[in-house]
Amino acid sequence: MPKIKLPHKSPHIDMTPMVDLFSLLLTFFMLTTSFKPQEAAVIDTPASISEKQAPDINVMTFLVSKEGKVYFALSDKGQTASDTGFHFRSKVLAEMGKKYTVNFTPAQLKKFESLSSFGLPVQYLPKWIDAKDQAERDALQAELVKMKKDGIPYDSADNQLAYWIFYARSISPSVEVQIKGDVDADYKNVKEILDILQEKQVNKFNLTTNLEKVEIKLQK
């Protein structure tokens, strides 16, 4: 019986189309990506039908966590070169430092510009800015939680939040206000922030939400 010879096949597969597709995908993701900024607290936002896009420049954001702690974030004033040269964040911080007699070195002010949201009294900010990495910041935050000093104070005894608002608005009067509350945050806390803002003549707010699809039925 003659032996059946199997055709000798090369184990190589032509990967060119696959590589083509991959490079296409890679280019797409690289170009569209915008990195999520690290936030000081995990916030699960409620849903709404609003389709308005969140502003990303010239905005101050208040994050309200489940525990009722308030975190604060400031964005740049603008994206063009002259606007980023405005040093919005460091100017606000310098004013805060003057008010609370906390000294910030120029290096600290500069570093603060590239940092994201924070939730601690201004007295602890120099330490927070000087921290080498995120892990060190988390440790500091955990320490403050133990001392029950985390979050930006906004009670009548020490209303630092009001001053953050005041200085942010005096340096950039057109700054928009965004409130990002957690689903389980107490309304009471949000209302307090709204009241502080209204005291400072801010009457327009943006509440951050997720998009939700709803069918609207009209009664016949």
Next chain:
Amino acid sequence: MAEIIQEEKQKGGKKRPKKHSTNIDMTPMVDLMCLLITFFMLTTAFSKPKVMEIILPEPPDPKDTSQQTEVDSSRALTILLAKDHSVYYYRGKADIKAKLIKTDFSDEGIRTILLKYNEALSKKVKELQEKVKESTFKIDQVMDKKELDSLRKTNTENEIVNEYVSKEIKKLKADDDLGPIVLIKADEEVKYKDFVDIIDEMSIANIARYAITDIMPVEKELIKNYTPQ
């Protein structure tokens, strides 16, 4: 030409150049690409968060009593939010005899009630939205030509129509003098989600006028004494 001649020469020679395969081993490249794609796919933030805009009326000056606006009690609809996602509402003035009705956040709950009270306005809005969807609708008929031409330079047709609709809705809302004036009041135990939900319901039902105010002791009493019928 020269090359061909050279090749012919070599054919005749003894030494043959080794034939190199044109295949390159692409496996490492594919590996790396997979890794990068996964990285970018996981870190990318695709949908930008959406925001809901609320504009609150300026708080009245406590010293100036003349500014205190009295809400027309025939149009007033007060919504009370209480703990455990419960919603109560009543019409008219706030007093102990007000008829409190309990409802919820479902489609058949507060939304139906708001749509019922706001029927005139929401009908108008719906008519407008339907008119725009019809094939006979032409944006040229309702908008000024000059304005339209300048808009067309920068926007797509769809954007212009959307802009027109939202403008018209705003106009309808401003002219509304029959719909309810909704007062939203929440007590201390309400979660933030309920607050966002109720404001969301306002925009779903196209409520023209609503305000967020503090709860009154009378109303707390009403919720406490509430008995289901």
